[in-house]
Amino acid sequence: MPSLNSTGQPTGHGWRTSLLIVTAIIALPMLVIFASLLLPFSTAWQHLFETVLTDYVTNSLILMIGVGVGTLLLGVSAAWLTGMCDFPGRKILSWAFLLPMAMPAYIIAYTYTGILDFSGPIQSLLRGIFDWQYGDYYFPQVRSLSGAICMLSLVLYPYVYMLVRVAFIEQSTAVLEASRNLGKRPWETLFQVAIPMARPAIVAGVSLALMETLADYGTVAYFGVNAFTTGIFRTWYGLGDLTTAAQLCAFLMLFVFALILAERWSRQRLRFHHDSAQKKMARMQLKGWRATLALSIGILIVSLGFIIPAGQLALWAATRLQENFNGDFLSLLFNSFALASLASLCCLIIAIFLAYTKRVFNSRLELGAVGVASLGYAVPGTVIAVGVLIPIAWLDNQIDFLSKAWFNYPTGLLLSSTIGILVFAYVIRFLSVALNTVDSGLTAIKPSIDESARSLGATPARVLSRVHLPILRTSLLTALLLVFVEVLKELPTTLILRPFNFNTLAVRTYELASDERLIDAALPALAIVIIGLLPVLLITKSILNERSTNE
Amino acid sequence: MNNQLILDQVTVKYGAMAAVSDATFSLAEGEIGCLLGPSGCGKTTLLRAIAGFESVSTGSISLHGEFISTPKHTKAPEDRAVGMVFQDFALFPHLNVNKNIGFGLNNLSGKEKNLRITEMLELVGLASVAERFPHELSGGQRQRIALARALAPNPQILLLDEPFSNLDAELRTQLAAEVRSLLKKNKVTALMVTHDQDEAFAMADKIALLNAGNVVQVDTPYKLYHKPGSLFAADFIGKGAVINVGIDAAGLLGNNLGSLSLNTLPEDFGNTVKLLVRPDDIAYDDTSDTKLEIVSKSFLGPNYLYELALNDGQLVPCLTHSHVDIAVGDELPVQFDLRHVVIFNSD
Numbered sequence: 001m002p003s004l005n006s007t008g009q010p011t012g013h014g015w016r017t018s019l020l021i022v023t024a025i026i027a028l029p030m031l032v033i034f035a036s037l038l039l040p041f042s043t044a045w046q047h048l049f050e051t052v053l054t055d056y057v058t059n060s061l062i063l064m065i066g067v068g069v070g071t072l073l074l075g076v077s078a079a080w081l082t083g084m085c086d087f088p089g090r091k092i093l094s095w096a097f098l099l100p101m102a103m104p105a106y107i108i109a110y111t112y113t114g115i116l117d118f119s120g121p122i123q124s125l126l127r128g129i130f131d132w133q134y135g136d137y138y139f140p141q142v143r144s145l146s147g148a149i150c151m152l153s154l155v156l157y158p159y160v161y162m163l164v165r166v167a168f169i170e171q172s173t174a175v176l177e178a179s180r181n182l183g184k185r186p187w188e189t190l191f192q193v194a195i196p197m198a199r200p201a202i203v204a205g206v207s208l209a210l211m212e213t214l215a216d217y218g219t220v221a222y223f224g225v226n227a228f229t230t231g232i233f234r235t236w237y238g239l240g241d242l243t244t245a246a247q248l249c250a251f252l253m254l255f256v257f258a259l260i261l262a263e264r265w266s267r268q269r270l271r272f273h274h275d276s277a278q279k280k281m282a283r284m285q286l287k288g289w290r291a292t293l294a295l296s297i298g299i300l301i302v303s304l305g306f307i308i309p310a311g312q313l314a315l316w317a318a319t320r321l322q323e324n325f326n327g328d329f330l331s332l333l334f335n336s337f338a339l340a341s342l343a344s345l346c347c348l349i350i351a352i353f354l355a356y357t358k359r360v361f362n363s364r365l366e367l368g369a370v371g372v373a374s375l376g377y378a379v380p381g382t383v384i385a386v387g388v389l390i391p392i393a394w395l396d397n398q399i400d401f402l403s404k405a406w407f408n409y410p411t412g413l414l415l416s417s418t419i420g421i422l423v424f425a426y427v428i429r430f431l432s433v434a435l436n437t438v439d440s441g442l443t444a445i446k447p448s449i450d451e452s453a454r455s456l457g458a459t460p461a462r463v464l465s466r467v468h469l470p471i472l473r474t475s476l477l478t479a480l481l482l483v484f485v486e487v488l489k490e491l492p493t494t495l496i497l498r499p500f501n502f503n504t505l506a507v508r509t510y511e512l513a514s515d516e517r518l519i520d521a522a523l524p525a526l527a528i529v530i531i532g533l534l535p536v537l538l539i540t541k542s543i544l545n546e547r548s549t550n551e
Numbered sequence: 552m553n554n555q556l557i558l559d560q561v562t563v564k565y566g567a568m569a570a571v572s573d574a575t576f577s578l579a580e581g582e583i584g585c586l587l588g589p590s591g592c593g594k595t596t597l598l599r600a601i602a603g604f605e606s607v608s609t610g611s612i613s614l615h616g617e618f619i620s621t622p623k624h625t626k627a628p629e630d631r632a633v634g635m636v637f638q639d640f641a642l643f644p645h646l647n648v649n650k651n652i653g654f655g656l657n658n659l660s661g662k663e664k665n666l667r668i669t670e671m672l673e674l675v676g677l678a679s680v681a682e683r684f685p686h687e688l689s690g691g692q693r694q695r696i697a698l699a700r701a702l703a704p705n706p707q708i709l710l711l712d713e714p715f716s717n718l719d720a721e722l723r724t725q726l727a728a729e730v731r732s733l734l735k736k737n738k739v740t741a742l743m744v745t746h747d748q749d750e751a752f753a754m755a756d757k758i759a760l761l762n763a764g765n766v767v768q769v770d771t772p773y774k775l776y777h778k779p780g781s782l783f784a785a786d787f788i789g790k791g792a793v794i795n796v797g798i799d800a801a802g803l804l805g806n807n808l809g810s811l812s813l814n815t816l817p818e819d820f821g822n823t824v825k826l827l828v829r830p831d832d833i834a835y836d837d838t839s840d841t842k843l844e845i846v847s848k849s850f851l852g853p854n855y856l857y858e859l860a861l862n863d864g865q866l867v868p869c870l871t872h873s874h875v876d877i878a879v880g881d882e883l884p885v886q887f888d889l890r891h892v893v894i895f896n897s898d
């Protein structure tokens with residue numbers, strides 16, 4: 001906490017300076033990416049234009065449109081069923097709909113590949129029943145653009161579901177009744193009032209899902225789809241052209257910024273849609289075949305998004321458990337946990353610093369700085385990795401040059417590919433997760449609480465230790481957990497920046513899957529999914545609380 | 552006159568609990584009615600039953616000669632020609648004023664629809680806000696737009712659920728008078744719900760007083776105030792105190808209150824009666840020998856409201872000019888004026 005003088009006013013410019021330095025360091029990789037546009041465009045661009053660039057753009061666009069529609073349909077249906085209707089099984093479904101969040105897209109992608117490909121259980125069964133041979137029948141190809149759209153939609157719809165469900169629940173019943181009163185049937189009310197009123201929540205949810213779509217590398221790479229992220233990887237690893245990779249990143253960021261704007265705009269609109277005092281729940285009671293249909297739709301969505309792939313992973317993991325549960329796996333676990341713990345601690349400390357600075361100073365400069373620092377959630381991990389790599393490589397070269405010149409000793413690449421650099425990239429990407437949690441916890445502590453503690457004779461330090469920390473404890477733990485899980489799941493950043501021969505659960509899963517060793521990949525994948533369930537449980541808890549206050 | 556709305560022994564249940572039982576009430580065409588009562592008395596439930604949001608378990612509701620709610624059949628809300636102004640106005644936040652008002656005009660062509668919207672906007676005097684969104688309107692404007700929206704489809708009855716409760720006190724009385732004259736001018740049959748008797752008096756031709764799910768009295772505002780049919784009505788409506796007074800066969804009251812003429816008394820009055828004493832039934836009189844101790848007083852601007860103790864300690868109110876300023880603990884000379892006092896049998 002910044003030092004306060006006797007009247008409680010913040011003193012010292014040290015805090016502001018350190019805030020600006022922290023923000024500048026966090027913003028550096030992004031600035032590097034955009035600065036790359038000022039560099040001359042290499043001949044690689046000629047090649048890109050002639051061959052794959054159109055593919056990158058069109059495929060990424062089709063992917064976004066497809067996932068946008070997919071998450072919209074799945075998310076809004078799920079939100080409508082559990083937020084506005086009532087039928088047997090609704091309560092279980094209302095948290096089960098969140099389960100797919102635990103499933104990273106690249107894991108569900110390779111699991112379905114295993115389930116649906118030629119030698120998988122489904123096609124084998126069909127051949128067995130109908131006595132077909134290879135080529136006798138048509139079967140949709142999972143490893144395709146439309147396959148990627150399905151996979152991403154299945155695991156990203158919870159973003160839409162969560163926001164839209166809250167929007168539906170908070171909609172005033174009076175407004176829906178007003179629509180009936182003015183002569184609209186229930187279905188007309190749904191499409192003319194309830195869904196349009198939830199539009200800001202829908203836009204915000206879909207924007208978040210699309211940010212994840214743009215950030216995805218594992219799925220598109222595994223399915224062989226030429227999208228922006230795969231293009232950046234290929235330019236860097238294939239052509240070894242970091243500048244062109246950075247320039248591609250900058251173009252990718254144009255899409256990202258459009259999404260950020262859409263999301264911020266819609267969150268602002270959300271305010272206008274909450275002016276009702278009446279929030280009495282009047283769920284539509286579904287009976288008979290309608291209730292059966294609702295339950296079936298729910299079970300279908302949850303099965304496709306979680307139960308089937310998780311079950312398949314568990315089966316695979318069990319068949320090879322004895323061979324695969326060995327020292328290598330334990331060291332994978334250790335690496336992943338150590339890395340995730342380190343990164344989440346760093347995020348938490350910086351988040352506390354930023355949140356307090358914002359609270360105490362709360363002027364335009366601080367708000368702006370904090371806003372910049374929390375943009376990372378929207379930036380694809382691939383972009384951050386390239387943005388980190390360039391300045392660090394430059395720094396390494398300088399050190400190497402100086403060291404050779406002064407001591408005649410080549411240092412090589414001192415900083416590149418170290419754990420520290422990897423953690424730095426994680427912090428940029430996931431700081432906003434921690435910051436949002438800490439910030440909302442801190443906002444809940446009204447300034448009057450500080451003032452009353454001070455007037456009761458507590459020093460600022462005592463206010464922090466006796467009042468703030470106990471109140472914030474849950475928020476701080478939540479922040480740690482959320483970042484921990486995000487880091488554990490993150491694939492592209494780790495792939496690009498990890499030290500040589502340093503493996504994590506995510507990287508190992510991806511490598512094994514890419515080598516078509518799907519069954520061996522199941523154990524690390526399952527570990528990620530199980531740990532990924534922790535935040536889902538947290539959100540479930542808050543849904544359960546909301547239920548006890550609402551019903 | 553034809554009855555536009557008839558509630559016949561309506562009971563509405565939430566599970567096993569009856570929120571309203573055996574409510575009977577009717578409104579003639581063009582009449583403005585009011586359901587008045589304390590919170591939880593079932594008045595809003597009754598209004599929602601008329602709108603079709605609740606089903607009746609006994610009795611019936613008919614509108615313009617057609618049964619719209621019976622235990623066997625509840626006509627869907629969207630199929631009833633019932634307009635409703637909601638307590639929080641329930642304007643659609645995603646639609647501008649024009650579209651809010653046009654929302655219920657499904658059967659009109661585009662041109663007719665626009666004409667009707669313009670007509671409604673002029674009716675409520677808000678043509679200037681046609682393009683605005685609900686969050687850009689003031690509370691009073693929202694209320695009038697909600698009114699215009701409910702009236703636009705030309706409903707057979709307009710329901711208003713606590714229509715003024717979301718507005719500040721000053722705006723409330725002004726708008727109540729405005730809304731009444733607007734409804735009267737357009738011959739709209741309307742039924743409002745409120746817990747505020749001042750609103751009810753300002754708006755209604757006819758008031759149904761509800762208590763604990765029962766209609767206890769249906770009367771004009773004047774009669775409800777001056778001729779309350781029950782102790783509950785006497786207590787709920789207006790200021791005043793109900794006191795127990797001894798009485799002899801000739802009508803002479805105890806406590807030096809004077810006497811009541813026998814023809815105003817119920818036939819079989821006993822040794823005591825209950826009297827509803829309004830503040831204007833006891834007048835300040837400098838020359839009077841009857842002096843009562845002042846227990847408390849409150850300054851109302853033009854008046855003082857005194858609380859006085861009778862000989863036996865029961866308290867009665869007294870309204871004086873605010874220039875009559877006597878300290879608490881001293882005595883106030885008063886004259887009893889029992890011509891309008893309401894008498895209940897003591898039981």
